[in-house]
Amino acid sequence: MAKVLPLLFQKRHVLPSGRMQIYISPVDQTPTLKAALASTDGLGICMYSDKKEAQHLFHIGTRVTIDDFNQERGSPLIKLTVSGHNNFKIQSIKQTTDGVFWGETTSLPCWEEIAINKEQQLLAIRLKKMFEKFPDLDELYKCKDFNNLSWLCQRWLEILPLPTVDKQHLLNKPTCLNTYDYLMSMIKTSH
Known part of the structure; x- marks a missing residue:
């Protein structure tokens, strides 16, 4: 089943069962934060590459929920602590007039648990x-x-x-x- 999620693009990536702190700009990304907080599905975190020769957005992302957010004294950025739930594949992306990128996504199956052996x-x-x-x-x-x-x-x-x-x-x-x-x-x- 497809879900529509607000998207953030990051160089670092969080995966299912992972937790990470990310920083966003209150100028550009506050509408995305508001959309994510209003959504019961959370937010999509997607990887991108910004090499000079070509910017590239990658099609696999992770649906996350926001555990905490704050703006540290003296910092212009908002710090989010997010938890990863499942990976998804982006089918399409649209940007609304408030600057929020919305992705139509389909969920990918989570890797099943495997007990480690001595070698691992x-x-x-x-x-x-x-x-x-x-x-x-x-x-x-x-x-x-x-x-x-x-x-x-x-x-x-x-x-x-x-x-x-x-x-x-x-x-x-x-x-x-x-x-x-x-x-x-x-x-x-x-x-």
């Missing part, structure tokens, strides 16, 4: 170290699922500075196993 423990160990190193990241996740390969792979896709094209390709797969292989090939080549 390395991803969990390294993510735990990442959480220790970055307390702000750790604080976002009250519930961590280090025994679920799908959860681990999605967190790595959120935090690693991978090419957006690669992330989109992996998110289009029916399970997390391609992402696991991709991540392990990166780890093996870094040693």
Whole structure:
């Protein structure tokens, strides 16, 4: 079933079961924030690339809900804390006169949970170290699922500075196993 969601475009991306803090401009994006808060479906976060040779919007996004928002003293930006629920594919985009981008979206199936095996423990160990190193990241996740390969792979896709094209390709797969292989090939080549 198609859903129409207000959209925000970000270089970083949040995935299902993920949490992230993003910043928006109160000048340009307040109408989008208002539309998202008024919607029972939340907001769509979509990746984009702004390389000089070509701007590109990517077709897979994540439906999120806003857990919190505020404007820090002295900052011109509004900070949103969002939680990811499910991925979607954008069918079409329209912009309204108030500047809000609305996307007609169709939901993509979530990756099913896969219990990690002994070989896959390395991803969990390294993510735990990442959480220790970055307390702000750790604080976002009250519930961590280090025994679920799908959860681990999605967190790595959120935090690693991978090419957006690669992330989109992996998110289009029916399970997390391609992402696991991709991540392990990166780890093996870094040693």
